[in-house]
Amino acid sequence: MNNIAAQLRAAKNRPAAGGFSTANHAAAKRSLMLAIGADISAPSSEPAVNLKTRYFVWLSQSFISRPVAIGVAGFVLTVSGLMTTVNAAQQSLPGDVLYTVKLINERAQLRLASLDRKAVLHTEFAEKRLKEVTQLQSDTSGRDTNLVAQTIDAYTQEVASANQNLRELQASGNSTTVATASEVQQNLVALDSAITNSVGPAVSSAESTAVTSAQATTQVAQDDSVSVAVEAHGEANSEQSTRELNDMFIRQFATIGTRKAFDVHRLSVIRTSLDVHADVLESLNIITESDLRRLERSINIAVADVAPAMDMFATGEYQLAFDALKRAESVLRGIESTIADAEIAITTALMNTP
Numbered sequence: 001m002n003n004i005a006a007q008l009r010a011a012k013n014r015p016a017a018g019g020f021s022t023a024n025h026a027a028a029k030r031s032l033m034l035a036i037g038a039d040i041s042a043p044s045s046e047p048a049v050n051l052k053t054r055y056f057v058w059l060s061q062s063f064i065s066r067p068v069a070i071g072v073a074g075f076v077l078t079v080s081g082l083m084t085t086v087n088a089a090q091q092s093l094p095g096d097v098l099y100t101v102k103l104i105n106e107r108a109q110l111r112l113a114s115l116d117r118k119a120v121l122h123t124e125f126a127e128k129r130l131k132e133v134t135q136l137q138s139d140t141s142g143r144d145t146n147l148v149a150q151t152i153d154a155y156t157q158e159v160a161s162a163n164q165n166l167r168e169l170q171a172s173g174n175s176t177t178v179a180t181a182s183e184v185q186q187n188l189v190a191l192d193s194a195i196t197n198s199v200g201p202a203v204s205s206a207e208s209t210a211v212t213s214a215q216a217t218t219q220v221a222q223d224d225s226v227s228v229a230v231e232a233h234g235e236a237n238s239e240q241s242t243r244e245l246n247d248m249f250i251r252q253f254a255t256i257g258t259r260k261a262f263d264v265h266r267l268s269v270i271r272t273s274l275d276v277h278a279d280v281l282e283s284l285n286i287i288t289e290s291d292l293r294r295l296e297r298s299i300n301i302a303v304a305d306v307a308p309a310m311d312m313f314a315t316g317e318y319q320l321a322f323d324a325l326k327r328a329e330s331v332l333r334g335i336e337s338t339i340a341d342a343e344i345a346i347t348t349a350l351m352n353t354p
Contacts, residue, residue, distance in 0.1 A: 093132050094147045115169050116180040122162035123187035129155035130194050137200040145204040152199075152210035156217045159191070163221040170228050178241040181229035182248050188222040189255055196336065201344055219333075223326060226252070230318045249313050252325050253306065259332050260303045266339050267292050273346050280353050287342040295335055302331035 089101035106125050110118055129151055136148050166184055170177050195215055202208035229248055233241040271292055274281055309324035 093135055094151050095144065115165060115172065116174060116176045119162045119165035119169060119180055119184050120187070122158045122165065123184055123191065126155050126158035126162070126191055127187070127194070129158060130191065130198065134198050134200070145207055149204070149206035149210040152207065152214050156210070156214045159188070159214070159217050159221050162188075163224050166225060166228050170232050173235075175236065177232040178229045178244045181225045181232065182244040185222060185225040185229070185248050186251060188218055188225060189251060192218045192222060193255075226322045227319070230322065233318070245318060246313075249309075249318075249321060249325075252322070253309070256303060256306055256325060256328055256332070259329075259336075260299055263299055263332065263336060263339060264296065266343065267295060270339070270342055270346065273350075277346075277350060281346060281349060284345070284349055286345045286349070295338065298331065298335055302328045302335075 089098040089105065092098040092102050106121075110121055113121055133148060133151050133155070136144070136151060162184055166177075166181055169180055174180075192215075195211070195218060199211060202211055226248060229241075229245055233245050270287065271289070274287070274289075306324055306328045309321040312318075312324065313321035
């Protein structure tokens with residue numbers, strides 16, 4: 001009997017028998033002491049009852065903290081759900097349920113932004129409005145012309161707000177004015193091109209009026225961003241502002257060259273269409289070969305007239321240089337309007353041909 005008892009006592013520490021060795025026991029105790037904040041650097045002289053008390057205090061605190069943890073988890077889940085909604089709203093269009101969330105998020109960004117950042121943000125939101133317009137126009141299930149016109153008007157308001165913020169920034173004497181004007185101008189150049197190339201033909205008087213207003217506002221804002229930059233540079237001339245102004249000039253100068261190439265290409269497409277579909281288009285007298293050649297000459301003359309602008313800019317006559325580019329752009333816009341009328345007439349005639 002004594003042998004059996006001795007064997008049982010010996011087996012209690014053997015891991016193979018499910019026992020817990022002295023070393024394992026010491027390690028577990030060390031972990032527990034660390035958990036309750038006890039000092040394990042020296043042998044503890046505290047009574048056993050004190051350690052037990054500290055253990056139960058630690059254990060109770062862990063249970064007390066659980067409601068807090070649950071509350072935090074609920075908050076995280078709520079915020080996560082909100083972010084999911086906001087992200088989903090970014091893909092929404094005017095008329096969708098989540099579109100209001102999209103606009104609220106944009107207004108929140110504006111409230112938190114500095115004045116220079118607000119001007120840029122408005123141009124970025126304007127870009128979103130144009131993309132929404134093109135998506136609404138591509139809806140073959142039924143185009144809501146009122147929504148299209150309203151979205152174009154919203155675009156116009158964003159551009160006007162960017163222009164207003166830029167003027168306020170200049171009035172404040174902020175050192176970032178020229179840099180901000182340069183960024184705003186860059187975005188406006190892209191927006192101006194997008195209106196011409198991405199927004200489809202108006203199918204109602206409301207859309208037509210909205211597009212015309214959007215184009216005019218964009219052009220005015222683009223010219224104003226240049227004026228703000230030139231004026232701010234004159235008030236606080238610096239190497240940085242000179243570089244920013246130079247970037248603006250090169251950007252606008254390059255845009256004229258790009259427009260020339262694109263307009264010449266459009267004339268070529270019109271000429272080809274008149275030849276290929278002569279049986280349908282010839283009797284309509286939409287545009288003649290003589291008209292096409294005249295438009296080509298006008299494009300070349302307008303672009304050639306901007307060459308002196310480079311010399312003006314080099315001698316510090318910044319506003320005169322930009323004005324020369326503006327005149328060329330004005331001529332090109334008139335030509336592009338004539339080209340667009342011919343394109344619409346040709347497309348309409350071909351679509352109505354059996």
